[in-house]
Amino acid sequence: MGRTSDAKEKIIESAIELISLRSYNAVGVQELCEHSGVKKGSFYHFFPSKRDLTVIALDRMWANFKTGMLDPIYNSESTAREKFQTLLEKSHEYQSADKDYKGCVTGCSIGNLALELSTQDEVIRLKIQEIFKEWTGYFENLIIDSINEGDLPVETDPHSTAQAILAYIEGLSLLGKTYNDPSVTSRLGEGIMQLCITRKKVKKTA
Amino acid sequence: MGRTSDAKEKIIESAIELISLRSYNAVGVQELCEHSGVKKGSFYHFFPSKRDLTVIALDRMWANFKTGMLDPIYNSESTAREKFQTLLEKSHEYQSADKDYKGCVTGCSIGNLALELSTQDEVIRLKIQEIFKEWTGYFENLIIDSINEGDLPVETDPHSTAQAILAYIEGLSLLGKTYNDPSVTSRLGEGIMQLCITRKKVKKTA
DNA sequence: CTCTTAGTTGACCAGTCAGTAAAATAATAA
DNA sequence: TTATTATTTTACTGACTGGTCAACTAAGAG
Structure with a gap:
């Protein structure tokens, strides 16, 4: 089954926190990754796009x-x-x-x-x-x-x-x-x- | 008195039109300039920043x-x-x-x-x-x-x-x-x- | 022990972002 | 006519945008 991860969850939580406080366009993928401690490559492993994450x-x-x-x-x-x-x-x-x-x-x-x-x-x-x-x-x-x-x-x-x-x-x-x-x-x-x-x-x- | 211009007015009108339809962050200075037919240098001649224009x-x-x-x-x-x-x-x-x-x-x-x-x-x-x-x-x-x-x-x-x-x-x-x-x-x-x-x-x- | 699968990493892309600086150009006032 | 002032233009910055890719690593299954 390969290795497990809580990265996806952390990204979702960061998205909720940051986007709720500021706005969709004011929060970039980069900042989302830094906040959740996940590398950008992993971000796009879990979500095809920033928009999909937002949904x-x-x-x-x-x-x-x-x-x-x-x-x-x-x-x-x-x-x-x-x-x-x-x-x-x-x-x-x-x-x-x-x-x-x-x-x-x-x-x-x-x-x-x-x-x-x-x-x-x-x-x-x-x-x-x-x-x-x-x-x-x-x-x-x-x-x-x-x-x-x-x-x-x-x-x-x-x-x-x-x-x-x-x-x-x-x-x-x-x-x-x-x-x-x-x-x-x-x-x-x-x-x-x-x-x-x-x-x-x-x-x-x- | 130097030369006159309607560029400032055109930029304001474009800003109202474009930002009302989309959003502040979705509309860039560049697009604002193209829409109003004004060069970016002129934009910053009339407005110190995008934020000032928005106000x-x-x-x-x-x-x-x-x-x-x-x-x-x-x-x-x-x-x-x-x-x-x-x-x-x-x-x-x-x-x-x-x-x-x-x-x-x-x-x-x-x-x-x-x-x-x-x-x-x-x-x-x-x-x-x-x-x-x-x-x-x-x-x-x-x-x-x-x-x-x-x-x-x-x-x-x-x-x-x-x-x-x-x-x-x-x-x-x-x-x-x-x-x-x-x-x-x-x-x-x-x-x-x-x-x-x-x-x-x-x-x-x- | 090895194969497979899932997750990680870092380098990279082209395009765009807001904003700057300086030279060029008109128009007006003296 | 010349000096002054306002506007225009072009070329440019450095940082950041969303997104890609291939190599790498760890964990579980057979």
């Missing part, structure tokens, strides 16, 4: 976000409303930690790549689109739970409400990053609940 | 957005509610035009640069922060008008509501760009009105 890094970021954030919250014993609140609190914690340890609010790594690369790389755009659809699915379930709990009216449209909430969260990340201020998320977070109000289903017209 | 381009983008979008809407004869609606419609038009003529939804050029460069270049971050504060100011005035029109309760906090709306609009741009779909803005736009509901002033604690 895998995106998958990993999303997986980490689900297991570290969405799943625990979704599976917790609380109302949908409380779950959204917990999400906001956790987000604020992460952003504060960023600011404390890295010196700046980095926002949402996935959203960052979305804006930087969507018009440039269709494969990456589609990957992020897929992630956003899954993410919206989580919120949809939460909203459906909320309707069942009697906390939201039955006319509420789970899908469009979920999309609106994702948009709002990404917007808060963008503002928080621009102001380099983690408190943006916590101060404006309650807006999520407002986005749930009176959003009625609209019948699709063929 | 000026940001100012110009914001000025264009104000004169082409915010000011006409703000000065129009209609209710604040209608003005927000017009803003959404116009945004949708711009995004549709982007998709038709350039092949993709480019989102908000200012927001794009915010996410790409905020952690990398403090001067640019502060410039965009300043723009966002001015932008929020426009929305604040609209919300105050709305309160005076009796359309929103007097307890509404204009400042935080304005910030929430800006976040939401930037979030819609991000989603629209990721889905490469201009209809995101129009479908979810009504959320702006929801963000105005029951947002109460909180007394500042020293």
